[in-house]
Structure formats: structure tokens, C-alpha cells
Amino acid sequence: MPEIPSFTFSNGYKMPTFGLGTYQSRPGEVEAAVMEAINLGYRHIDTAFFYQNEKEIGQAVQTKIKDGTVKREDLFITTKLWNNFHKESSVVPTCKKSLENLGLSYVDLYLVHWPFAFQEGGDLLPRKENGDLLMSDTDYLETWKGMEECARLGLTRSIGISNFNQDQITRLLSVAEIKPVNNQVEVNVNVNQKPLIEFCKKHNITITGYSPLGQPGNKAGIPTGLDNPVVIELSKKYNKTPAQIILRYVLQQGVAIIPKTVTPSRLKENMNIFDFSLTNEEMASIDKIGTGQRVARFGDARGHKYYPFD
Template sequence: MANVPVITFNNGQSCPMLGLGTWKSKPGEVTQAVKDAIDIGYRHIDCAHIYLNEPEVGQALAEKFQQGVVKREDIFITSKLWCTFHRPDLVEPAVKTSLKNLGLDYLDLYLIHWPQAYKEDGDLFPKDAEDKAIPSPVDIVDTWKAMEELVDKGLVKSIGVSNFNRKQLERILQNARIKPAVQQIEVHPYLNQHKMFEYCKAEGIVVTAYSPLGSPDRPWAKPGDPNLMEDLRLKGVANRHGKTVPQVLIRYAIDRGMIVIPKSVNKDRIAQNFDVLDFQLSPEDLQSIAELECNGRLCSMGDTHHPEYPFHEEY
């Protein structure tokens, strides 16, 4: 089986650098996608409560465990705490819901999905009369302390954050008993996150790149939006290596030292996305691709009025 590179976290836990993303994978499609991915060789599946498909992911895992294809300890499973469960007393019930849905006793990694806390005890996207997200007054540091308790209780092996800006991450680091192992952020050539990546590296935090292919199936994409798949520079790099543009994009994250989690439910594409272990981008390739940076953020959540909205800061 192809040898996926592995990265070690600041707590000594390790994680395969290539995983399957499940955002936007519909219930009814995601079970087969996860089964296909495991058969192809993926050993890292990235999930989240808000994707509303964890029971189907759990079904796939159960089948593969039952068939003896993989054992629990062979596979790395990530999930994420949603914004309406930031209140400390809701954190443990939230992870237990994900564990139940996934059919697992523990998670390898649990992330705070976004720094914005939303009003609890109702909709997952609570909105006011003006259609704006309703904030919760919970302090992210208190949420983090509840996350640390999940590690103490053996419910999760590692904890981290997602979509945090530098100031928010600094607040966690200043108050943490257990340091974040991971920061998961949008990374691709139009948003290469150089500053955040260097900051995380200096702090011993691993970066996971989501939407590495530019999330062409994002629901809010408009005709005429820039499309990484059609980028002539990327096509040139791909042709030189005898690879596809998506394969170059996945390799772009790995060769920079990031975990990468491309999403697909198409078996051929899941296989193609895994077929990136037999080549490497040169320093010249990496430099050339880095020049495509244009602050082209595709996933912003849109709730810019929220006091903890992360992307007002440069990084």
C-alpha cells in the first residue's frame, strides 16, 4: 500500500498528512465515499458535526472495522465542535454526540470549528430579525478549557482550532494548559496562508489545509469566479510532472509540510487525489505556485458583524 507521509504533533501523536474531507458530502453518498477511500488506502477522515453526515461516516467505519480492513487504531478521525456548543457545559455532550454518530470511543483530533460562539439551545445557525447570526457571550478561552478536559477524560487524543486568526490563537496559547496541536484553515495557491503557516510552525502547531482544490463545488460559487483548475500556471506545473492540477494542489500542501484533506465522493477522483505519493514539487515549483497568492478567500462564513469574526485581521 502507498506510504502516506505522517506528521507528528506537539504532544507526540501522529497523523497521516493526506486525508479525505467530508464537508458537503451528502448523506447517501458519504458512506460509499468513506468505504472507497479506506479501500484505496486513506487512513485519515475529516468530519464535523455541522456537516450533518457523521452517522453515515460511522456506518462506513463500522463496516470496514467489521470486515477487518482496518482496526480503530489504524485510522485517524477528526471532528469539530460547532459554534452553538461553545458554552463549557455543552462541550462534552457535543463530542459525545459526534462519538455516538461515528460509532467510536474516542477521536484522534477535535477542533473548535470557528472562533465565533453562537446562541445556544436552538438552531445551529441562530439568526436575528435582520438575518444576522446571534452571538453567544461565551469566551473562547473558557471553551478551550472545556476542550482540555476532553483530553483528560480520554474522549479525544489531540485538540486544536480551525479558522482562528493570529490574535485568537495567541489568546488560546497564553491561557492553555494543553497547547493546540492543529490549526485547520483554508489553504490553496490563491490563499497560501504563508504568514499564518510560519506563525503556527514557530509555535509548534501543525496546519491542516482545507479546500485545497479551491472548493469548486462551494454552494455560493458564481460564474466567472477564478477557478484553480483552469489556472495556466498550475496546468504547466501539472504537465511537467505528468499529473493533474488537483494532484499538484494536494502536493502543494504536503510539500510545504501541511496536512491536506481534499473532499470527493467520486471513487475515481478519490483515487486520483490519493495518487500523489510518487512525485514531489521542486522549490522552483513551490515558488512559482506561491506567486499566485491574491488573498482569494473562498470560505468566510459571512457573519462579519460577529465580535469574534476572524477575518478582519490580516492573519
């Protein structure tokens, strides 16, 4: 089992720099994947209310605690507040709902999934008749007050953000009583996020890189770099797979990574990246193949005043 390093947050809690992503991990497959991951030594699991798989993930975690493989305190579990629960009064109840789904008394990290809000209510992607999203102008500074309450109540050990840009972080830091310890953003070959990572480091905010493999098979057809000759050459040199080279590249940006898979052989493959490192020249050669294209753009929300990527 590889030794997985951790980041220490500004509040003293630690987060393993490698974990399991679960977006699009469906009921019926995610429970087995999480159990197998824990058997293999994964200790960090990333989910979200939006993924609608918290219950299965919770079942897997309970099984692995009951059979003695791990204790609750060995695990680092992240979930996220969805966009239609951004009003301050909705945040604590929504966090409690996620805890109920997961069968846990606390999560390790609770994140605001996106800086923009949708119309409040049960429909996760509320739309007008013409198909446009029903947005809301609830300010994420209001949402943050609810997040702080979750931390004060002990529903989560730490609170953070996701998909926030530098201006939004600056605005949040100017009022936050409890500081965000983590920003979860897309980091991969195409989007290496060097300026944002540098900025967050200065403010004691760790970064978790999502879609580290560039979401192979993504609907937009954005290339992942997995079949790029530069990556293939490095995979031969280090006797690693192209996916392992890319995961190592993302990790070496100084971020935590949460590749998603439900495939047992890939669960093993993806964590086997802690016994080699890429040189500065090799990192630079991968930088050059990036296209700048994001896989998670949420283009439907473009135009909202808190849309982060303009």
C-alpha cells in the same frame, strides 16, 4: 498504495498528512465514499458536527473495521465542536453526541470549528427575523476549558482549533493547560497562509489545510487555479492532473491536506501525489497566480469580536 507520511503532534500522537474531507458529502453518498477511501488506503477522515454526516461516516468506519480492512487504531478521525455549543458546560456533552453519532469511544482530534460563538441551542445557524445570525459573546477561552475536559476524559486523544488567527492563538496559548496540537485553516492556491504556517510551526502547532482544491464550483465563483496555464503546464511536465499539481503545491507548504470527494476516480487521483515533488521555482510560479480570495469567509459573522479574518 502510496506511503503517506505523518506529522507528530507536540503530545506524541501522529496524524497522516493526507485525509478525506467530507463537508457537503451527503447522506446516501458519504458512506460509500468513506468505505472506498479506506479500501484505497485513506486512514484520516475529517468530519464535523455541523456537516450532519457523522452517522453515515461512523457506519462506514464500523463496516471497514468489522470486515477486517482496518483496526480502529489504524484510523485518524477528526470531528469539530460547532459554534452554538461554546459554553464550557456544553462542550463535553456535544463531544459525546458526536462520538455517539460516529459509534466510537474516542476521536483522534477534536477541534473548535470557529473562534466565534452563536446563540446556544439546537439550531445550527440561529437567525433573527431579519436574517442576521444570532451570535453569542462566549469567549473561546471558556470553550477551551471544555475542550481540555474532553481530552482528560479520553473522549479525544488530541484537541485543536480551526480558523483561529495569530492573535487568537497567542491569547489561547497564554492560558491553555493542554496546548492545541493543530489549527485547521483554508490553504490553497489563493490563500497559501505562509505567515500563519510559520507562526504555528514556532508554537508546535501543526496545520491542516482545508479546501485545498479551492472548492471547485464554489458559489462565489472564486477561481481555483485548476485551469490556469501555469498549473496545466506543470501537469504536462509531471504527467499529473491539474488537481494533483495543486494538492502537491498545498502539501509542500508543510501542511496536511483533506481534499473532499465522493467520486471514486477522484478518491484515487487525489491520493496519488506522493511520487513527485515541485521545485522551489515551480512553487513560486504557483504562488504568483493566487488571488488572496478565501472560499470560507463566513461573512455573516463579520463584526463579531472574535471574527478571525479582519
